[in-house]
Amino acid sequence: xxxxxxxxxxxxxxxxxxxxxLFRRRAFNIDxxxxxxxxKPEVSRMTITxxxxxxxxxxxxxxxxxxxxxxxxxxxxxxxxxxxxxxxxKVAATHEARSHVLELASVFRARVVDVAxxxxxxxxxxxxxKIDGLLEVLRPYGVLEMVRTxxxxxxxxxxTISPATAINGELEIAEDDVSQSV
Amino acid sequence: MKPKTAGKTMTxxxxxxECIEREGVKDVFGYPGGAILPAYDALKHSKIHHILVRHEQxxxxxxxxxxxxxxxxxxxxxxxxxxxxxxxxxxxxxxLDSSPIVCITGQVGSKLIGSDAFQETDITGVTLPxxxxxxxxxxxxxxxxxxxxxxxxxxxxxPGPVLVDITxxxxxxxxxxxxxxxxxQLPGYRPDLSPEQKEYEQALDLIHKSKRPVILAGHGIIIxxxxxxxxxxxxxxxxxxxxxxxxxxxxxxxHPLNLGMMGMHGEAWVNHTIQEADLLxxxxxxxxxxxxxxxxxxxxxxxxxxxxxxxxxxxxxxxVDVPLVGDLREVLHELLPHVESIDRSEWLDLIxxxxxxxxxxxxxxxxxxxxxxxxxxxxxxxxxTRDGDTVIVTDVGQHQMWEAQYYKHEKAxxxxxxxxxxxxxxxxxxxxxAKVARPEAEVWVVVGDGGFQMTLCELxxxxxxxxxxxxxxxxxxxxxxxxxxQEFFYERNYAATPxxxxxxxKLAEAYGIRSMTVTERxxxxxxxxSAREHDGPVLINFKVEQEDTVYPMVAAGASLHEMIRRPSKxxxxxxxx
Numbered sequence: 001x002x003x004x005x006x007x008x009x010x011x012x013x014x015x016x017x018x019x020x021x022l023f024r025r026r027a028f029n030i031d032x033x034x035x036x037x038x039x040k041p042e043v044s045r046m047t048i049t050x051x052x053x054x055x056x057x058x059x060x061x062x063x064x065x066x067x068x069x070x071x072x073x074x075x076x077x078x079x080x081x082x083x084x085x086x087x088x089x090k091v092a093a094t095h096e097a098r099s100h101v102l103e104l105a106s107v108f109r110a111r112v113v114d115v116a117x118x119x120x121x122x123x124x125x126x127x128x129x130k131i132d133g134l135l136e137v138l139r140p141y142g143v144l145e146m147v148r149t150x151x152x153x154x155x156x157x158x159x160t161i162s163p164a165t166a167i168n169g170e171l172e173i174a175e176d177d178v179s180q181s182v
Numbered sequence: 183m184k185p186k187t188a189g190k191t192m193t194x195x196x197x198x199x200e201c202i203e204r205e206g207v208k209d210v211f212g213y214p215g216g217a218i219l220p221a222y223d224a225l226k227h228s229k230i231h232h233i234l235v236r237h238e239q240x241x242x243x244x245x246x247x248x249x250x251x252x253x254x255x256x257x258x259x260x261x262x263x264x265x266x267x268x269x270x271x272x273x274x275x276x277x278l279d280s281s282p283i284v285c286i287t288g289q290v291g292s293k294l295i296g297s298d299a300f301q302e303t304d305i306t307g308v309t310l311p312x313x314x315x316x317x318x319x320x321x322x323x324x325x326x327x328x329x330x331x332x333x334x335x336x337x338x339x340x341p342g343p344v345l346v347d348i349t350x351x352x353x354x355x356x357x358x359x360x361x362x363x364x365x366x367q368l369p370g371y372r373p374d375l376s377p378e379q380k381e382y383e384q385a386l387d388l389i390h391k392s393k394r395p396v397i398l399a400g401h402g403i404i405i406x407x408x409x410x411x412x413x414x415x416x417x418x419x420x421x422x423x424x425x426x427x428x429x430x431x432x433x434x435x436x437h438p439l440n441l442g443m444m445g446m447h448g449e450a451w452v453n454h455t456i457q458e459a460d461l462l463x464x465x466x467x468x469x470x471x472x473x474x475x476x477x478x479x480x481x482x483x484x485x486x487x488x489x490x491x492x493x494x495x496x497x498x499x500x501x502v503d504v505p506l507v508g509d510l511r512e513v514l515h516e517l518l519p520h521v522e523s524i525d526r527s528e529w530l531d532l533i534x535x536x537x538x539x540x541x542x543x544x545x546x547x548x549x550x551x552x553x554x555x556x557x558x559x560x561x562x563x564x565x566x567t568r569d570g571d572t573v574i575v576t577d578v579g580q581h582q583m584w585e586a587q588y589y590k591h592e593k594a595x596x597x598x599x600x601x602x603x604x605x606x607x608x609x610x611x612x613x614x615x616a617k618v619a620r621p622e623a624e625v626w627v628v629v630g631d632g633g634f635q636m637t638l639c640e641l642x643x644x645x646x647x648x649x650x651x652x653x654x655x656x657x658x659x660x661x662x663x664x665x666x667x668q669e670f671f672y673e674r675n676y677a678a679t680p681x682x683x684x685x686x687x688k689l690a691e692a693y694g695i696r697s698m699t700v701t702e703r704x705x706x707x708x709x710x711x712s713a714r715e716h717d718g719p720v721l722i723n724f725k726v727e728q729e730d731t732v733y734p735m736v737a738a739g740a741s742l743h744e745m746i747r748r749p750s751k752x753x754x755x756x757x758x759x
Contacts, residue, residue: 059494059497059498063494068314068315068370071369
């Protein structure tokens, strides 16, 4: 199954290579990897998704911890969490098709971010399957170009994984303190 | 106590040696070159003894041998580019055998990085997958903390190699040196895990229920310094002990509970015992494919307890019932008071029966028919050197397996060998490192004629450093282990395995090393005695049977109990040990 890991790492040169190289070396395939800044400048946050069974996922976690620059690893696959992907889709939209494409975008709560004589660029944020769904219905009009960020993920409610907890040690989570999906 | 040096301004090169010295290092192994020259120049202010090697691979194996023999961090030094890339094999060797070494490499000036400058190699990139951690240092003010972190990472937790690449300008420019302020800052590094109480209870439950338990003793025992604890544990619980190749010495060979080596060339009864067991207690070993054989049929009826410091090893190859992640010595300290003494004589009697059926050590009983067998050489070497503080350093191949079978090691750190990576060319340089770490010990290199020629340039290092190292070449004119595989699995097509060798005795003499050539068994003991009496290094060229074979053998991928056995069985006599 697809596993989602939240990984806090030290913001130092070469750390991304170390993480990526680990997956390659241990023959795990990264499906998606995103990395960005956190509220602490010395800490970066990654969201990594990879196909792995339960045992492999545990070993991915253990191997990530072996990297000296890795501060905290959380497998949130089975945790209530918000998972988002962002895509920009450039669709061929001639005069007659334009209104259909706009309608589809609005059904998916996507935004039009660029309009050109022969195309529309749509920005959509959501779970991966929602983006896949929009892509599916746009395809007949002609998808000219597309880019996706890969997923970012966060636990719901008060279960906070912050860079401060990452640096200061173990993460404490109250099991019953989980908010509902919205 | 060293005087405080807070506020003292020093060059990066000066700080480098000051820190290495403060880490307790007295000897380093290296080879100079352009990008590391500032560091070499600064050596004159240091008390550190530098040993000039003949090839940087040798420096890494020496640091490794130094670490394994002495139980402390070994240091290797090289220049940028080719100097650094020559270290790769030695670093990978140390990585797979969890050996703590720190490799210092020079790098081109920081402004030239990325420009394909002369002798520039991205060595941190190259060594990323084969080091425990590595660093690129571009400022003199980063040197102290990096060296302190490098030593700490190398030796703590599961040890391993750490490489520190220092640009030329970081060596040349100055910074304020303050040892105390340069404490390691490793917020993500957690080498000190320990099991939960529940896991201890589960382990004790399995131990007390087991009727046929075996301890699998690995390298982790020696690294953790848990030899006495393992012995106490085995004796109290009445559990026999099987050893991995790197576990040899962790448990005394002469101990009644010692079974011997397991695995591909392990003794038959050991492998049978493991297959018959109902509980495996893995102590600091990692279920390498060379010890398990086919995983599907491995110890089919056994529960498994795995005591291991590296959580990534748990359930990697073999699914275990109870993992105890932590330092072996500490974990055994927790377990020991709760281990009940149980009579397991039925199980031990069964093992004795399995033993009676085996004849792995048969070759030493072959009559002296003018043939010289490697087993004779190794067994005689053991008889002659068994009482002293002897360190045997082997290379890789048939002689390595015969050494493991025929030399009985009673003490930890008395056998040094490349297990995980199986690096030919390891023995000679690693023995130099061992001798430097333990000058009082008697150091013997046991090496094949193939592997010896991979790093024989280090003979010059032995002579230049005036080291008393004895070298036993087990010379069969073949790459013996490869030839053995060709014999068994490639219809005796000896492709590229026969060796045309130089006269090793003359070669040694060219280096100023005393030498002997031995072709008969009767000459073995006298030659060993003569080598021991000589106060300089001695090389003995043992010309042994050319097409001899290591038995028993578990073919790669076969089940552990399916061993290829010596076709003609020879029964052991009481005269043999």
